[in-house]
Amino acid sequence: MLDRRTLLLGGAALALSGCKIFDSATERDSRLRAVFASQEGLTKFAQRAMIGDRLAPEFTEADIRQGMRPNGSVDPASADYRRMANTGFADYRLTVTGMVETPVSLSLAELTAMPSRTQITRLDCVEGWSCIAKWRGVPLGSVLTLAKPKLTARYAVFHCFDARERSLSGEVFYYESIDLIDAYHPQTILAYAMNGAPLPVANGAPLRLRVERQLGYKMAKYVHTIDLVESFADIGLGKGSYWADRGYEWYAGI
Amino acid sequence: MPDGPLIYRQRLLTRITHWVWAISLFFLMLTGLQIFNAFPSLQLGKESGFGYDNAILKIGAVEVDGGLRGVTRIFGVEFDTTGMLGVSGGEARAFPEALTIPSKTSLATGRVIHFFFAWVLVLALGLWLVASAVNGHLGQLIPTVADLRALPRDIADHARLRLHRSGEYSVLQKLAYASVLFVALPLMILTGLSMSPGVNAAAPWLLDLFQGRQTARTIHFLTMLALLGFFAVHMAMILLAGPVNEMRSILTGWYRTGGDDHA
Numbered sequence: 001m002l003d004r005r006t007l008l009l010g011g012a013a014l015a016l017s018g019c020k021i022f023d024s025a026t027e028r029d030s031r032l033r034a035v036f037a038s039q040e041g042l043t044k045f046a047q048r049a050m051i052g053d054r055l056a057p058e059f060t061e062a063d064i065r066q067g068m069r070p071n072g073s074v075d076p077a078s079a080d081y082r083r084m085a086n087t088g089f090a091d092y093r094l095t096v097t098g099m100v101e102t103p104v105s106l107s108l109a110e111l112t113a114m115p116s117r118t119q120i121t122r123l124d125c126v127e128g129w130s131c132i133a134k135w136r137g138v139p140l141g142s143v144l145t146l147a148k149p150k151l152t153a154r155y156a157v158f159h160c161f162d163a164r165e166r167s168l169s170g171e172v173f174y175y176e177s178i179d180l181i182d183a184y185h186p187q188t189i190l191a192y193a194m195n196g197a198p199l200p201v202a203n204g205a206p207l208r209l210r211v212e213r214q215l216g217y218k219m220a221k222y223v224h225t226i227d228l229v230e231s232f233a234d235i236g237l238g239k240g241s242y243w244a245d246r247g248y249e250w251y252a253g254i
Numbered sequence: 255m256p257d258g259p260l261i262y263r264q265r266l267l268t269r270i271t272h273w274v275w276a277i278s279l280f281f282l283m284l285t286g287l288q289i290f291n292a293f294p295s296l297q298l299g300k301e302s303g304f305g306y307d308n309a310i311l312k313i314g315a316v317e318v319d320g321g322l323r324g325v326t327r328i329f330g331v332e333f334d335t336t337g338m339l340g341v342s343g344g345e346a347r348a349f350p351e352a353l354t355i356p357s358k359t360s361l362a363t364g365r366v367i368h369f370f371f372a373w374v375l376v377l378a379l380g381l382w383l384v385a386s387a388v389n390g391h392l393g394q395l396i397p398t399v400a401d402l403r404a405l406p407r408d409i410a411d412h413a414r415l416r417l418h419r420s421g422e423y424s425v426l427q428k429l430a431y432a433s434v435l436f437v438a439l440p441l442m443i444l445t446g447l448s449m450s451p452g453v454n455a456a457a458p459w460l461l462d463l464f465q466g467r468q469t470a471r472t473i474h475f476l477t478m479l480a481l482l483g484f485f486a487v488h489m490a491m492i493l494l495a496g497p498v499n500e501m502r503s504i505l506t507g508w509y510r511t512g513g514d515d516h517a
Contacts, residue, residue: 023356026363033363036370043369050456057458059300066305122301122467124451126361128293129302130467213455247362253452254369 028247044251048181051253056187056212059120059132068133068194070202071125073162073174076222081161089206094143094190098157098228101148108192108206114138117189125216126248135210137191141184143226149180153228156183157235158209161222164242176220177232177240177250178211187212190223215252217243258512261421263503268391271382272504275439278375279485281367283478284355287348288364294340294348296475300466310472313339315346322346376443379435394423395432401425417495419511430484438481445474 025033076082084092089108096104118136125131144156155177163171182188189210192199199205204221211218218241232238237245244250264272294313297303312327313335324340326333335341342350351357355367386392397405408425411418418424423431447453448460448470464470492500496510503509 022367023358025367026356026358026360033366036366039370039373040366042373047450047452047456051452052456054455056451056455057461063300065301066303069302069304122451124449124467126292126365128289128449128471129295130300131304132301213452215451243362247360247366249365254450 026247033247040249040251043249043254047251047253051213053185056121059122061120061134063120063132064134064195066131068123068203069129069131070200071216073160073164073221074202076162076201078161078163081222085201085205092206092224094207094223095225096143096147096228097225099150099153099230100144100228101150102146104143104147106143106146111138111143111190111207112192114142117186119187119189119210119212121187121210121212123216123219126243126252134195135189135191136193137189137207137210139186140188140190140209140226141186143190144180144183144228147228149228152230153180155179155229155232155240157227157229157232157240158220158223159225159227160220161224172236172242174220174222174242175236176209176218176242177229177235178209178214178218182211182213185211185213213253217241217248218252257510258419260508260510262507263421263509264507265389265391266507267382267385267389269504269507271378274378275375278371278378279481281355281371282375283482284353285364285368285371286475286478288354288356288359289361289368290475291348291354291359292361296472297468298466298472299468300461302468308468313348315340372443372446375439379439379443395428395435397425397428397432401428415494417491419495419499419509421509421511430487434481434484438477438484441477442474442481445470445477449474 022032024030025036027033084090092108094104094106094111096106115138116136117139118134120132120134122130122132140156156179157177158175160174160176162174164174165172178188187210190207191204191210192207194200194203199208204219204223207223208221209219209223229235232240236242239245240250241248293302295302295309296311297308298310299308303309309327310329314325314327315322316325317323322336322341322344323334324336324338324342324346326335326339338350339348340346347359354364356363383392386395402425405425411424412426444460445464447457448464449467454461454467461467461470464473499510
């Protein structure tokens with residue numbers, strides 16, 4: 001009886017791991033995945049209750065011991081982007097549109113002329129590594145205030161220059177979204193400088209988002225348009241971000 | 255010594271939470287290895303060294319004579335771990351498919367399942383802690399002064415595989431269970447939370463406590479190994495102490511006392 005039980009338990013353990021019983025959870029629409037993913041709402045609720053409007057930890061100059069590790073896209077290939085990069089982003093414009101009273105278009109010079117915030121923070125990649133760097137940029141809240149979001153606006157969606165893949169319907173560009181709670185957080189900035197120098201192309205030039213209380217993939221690089229929306233169901237595959245469309249959490253606080 | 259009477263040793267809630275932990279830890283470990291595979295290195299400090307080296311463990315693959323070899327580096331010493339770590343099934347991956355959920359590489363799926371069972375574990379532990387404080391079960395796990403005096407004797411008995419079957423836990427049992435429930439699991443939860451950028455904003459003291467996010471990640475991994483060690487000893491003791499009686503006890507609550515000497 002013991003031997004049979006041990007064998008059954010051992011066999012079940014092997015079957016659960018080595019064999020592929022739980023592999024169906026990798027399919028985005030599987031029922032098994034939906035059960036496991038039910039914790040995402042709870043996680044977001046618990047984190048929001050804990051953190052309120054608190055700031056992410058900031059570090060000192062002494063903590064900057066290396067360059068910022070670039071990840072994801074490092075050199076967008078689109079012709080528009082290449083042309084701008086070759087001219088120092090002189091004709092770059094950030095567009096703020098969607099559910100706003102006054103759509104806004106800002107050049108890099110206009111953005112850098114606005115009051116800025118500098119912060120030394122840690123980027124946590126979903127893969128598990130971290131890297132500390134100094135970021136300078138304009139608070140996203142200030143830019144949104146210029147455009148005056150309508151009361152119905154709930155999310156800021158960031159559209160980017162970097163194509164991540166080619167699908168049947170054309171190139172799939174990186175996009176991300178955050179809600180207005182994170183958008184107006186004082187540390188949420190549109191960064192144009194890193195470690196005391198203009199933002200390098202590998203790190204998202206000319207403008208990238210910093211959302212310090214979430215993981216790195218939320219911090220969209222190569223941003224050209226901010227679209228204020230009530231829902232992101234009609235954008236991309238409907239989950240609110242390139243990576244959320246591919247199974248990662250939309251709220252990436254953990 | 256003849257068999258003594260059957261006693262009711264574990265309450266229903268204790269038994270249920272025990273199995274909830276067992277199942278949760280199984281999933282947490284194997285999804286944890288899936289997550290680890292996305293960055294198969296353990297480092298010390300606030301960040302990951304790319305321009306410098308702060309890794310105490312690194313698992314990788316190198317190409318040697320047209321073939322892939324798995325290389326594991328621990329404190330600067332390299333080991334060829336082809337087939338197990340670094341390279342398995344002919345492909346480069348830190349832990350092999352047999353040890354990860356899901357078996358194929360899927361960080362997103364590993365994370366979704368990991369956080370699901372993290373919640374299950376935490377809620378079950380919280381429920382058990384409150385209930386056990388109320389019903390007195392906690393007191394059964396915390397060694398008394400008399401227990402600690404009996405420690406040398408209990409170690410000697412265990413070393414001779416002379417296992418006493420009274421209704422109460424021996425002092426070594428108490429220490430083992432208490433260190434899992436009050437040290438290892440809380441450490442696991444707190445180091446896990448320390449890796450969350452959201453929690454870092456809410457409780458920056460956690461980063462100070464563990465000396466940085468990457469150190470917390472390393473402690474998280476090492477505590478997993480400690481729990482795995484506990485599991486191995488736990489299984490061995492069940493087999494030595496009489497597996498039928500032990501399994502009956504943790505499934506039904508009923509435990510046969512007496513008949514001490516099994517070895």
